[in-house]
Amino acid sequence: MPELPEVETIRRGLEGYILGRRILEVEVLWPRTVRGMSPEEFRARLAGQRIEALGRRGKHLVIHLASGEGLIIHLMMSGRLLVEEGSVSPGKYDRVLFHLEGDLTLRFRDVRKFGWMTVVEDAEEFLTHLGPEPLGEDFTAEVLRELLNGRKGQLKPLLLNQHFLAGVGNLYADEALFLAGLHPCRRSDSLNGEEIARLWQGIRSALEAGIEDRGSSFTSYRDARGRRGSHQEHLAVYARRGQPCPRCGAPIARMVVGGRGTHFCPCCQQ
DNA sequence: CCAGCCCCCTGTCGGC
């Protein structure tokens, strides 16, 4: 389940291998992975292009090409982007293979086929519907206060809403709410100034800790070289139902909020 | 704006 820290770890890992290289050929093995155009057009628009920069917006990876176009990739739940030396043969779960100059292959492996990619003329414009970058300089506690104003829903589903804030998924939403000491079901417009500041800090700290540990690997997530992250070993509440809260020792609870499994400390989070 | 539902997929797990 790649969220912002996992996608950022992949982005950093890919940079060293594919930056400045040309895409020689693209093999689309599962056509529905390519959105907005035919696999043939996708191949034609990418073949021969040099990779100028690697960016990230929320959970989207943005590969900037020499033409000015952007290759947008969303890993969804089970997508992996793996760099390998040599020409590889397609595996059972491979959906797209990018053959790069320098005898490298970028492999998009995606068991559940939810991941997608497309080429757009203007990546920034394509992604304008996303909320602010939670680790960006523009995202201050004051901005969060303004965004929360008038929101009547529960906090947890709001944090998962990518139009509200980009990059937070189920795992980091639970961790951020724990760090902030806020109950996942709190009404979003019920927070006072001090609680908003705690939520802002909780979101930032949860994501930064995830990046520091190179992401959380439960089953599917791997970095660009196939390595696991270690943040799953340092989580306070996510996937820790019944285990003692690291702050007060009470057993961590799990409930469904907004259709998502939600982990929290019933004692510390109000 | 918000809640709830379905759909997209497939590996995994619990129950029988």
Place this chain on the structure above:
DNA sequence: TGCCGACAGGGGGCTG
């Protein structure tokens, strides 16, 4: 042991 249904999860789309 083997079958089967439930479940997980990000996000888009739809309805109320």
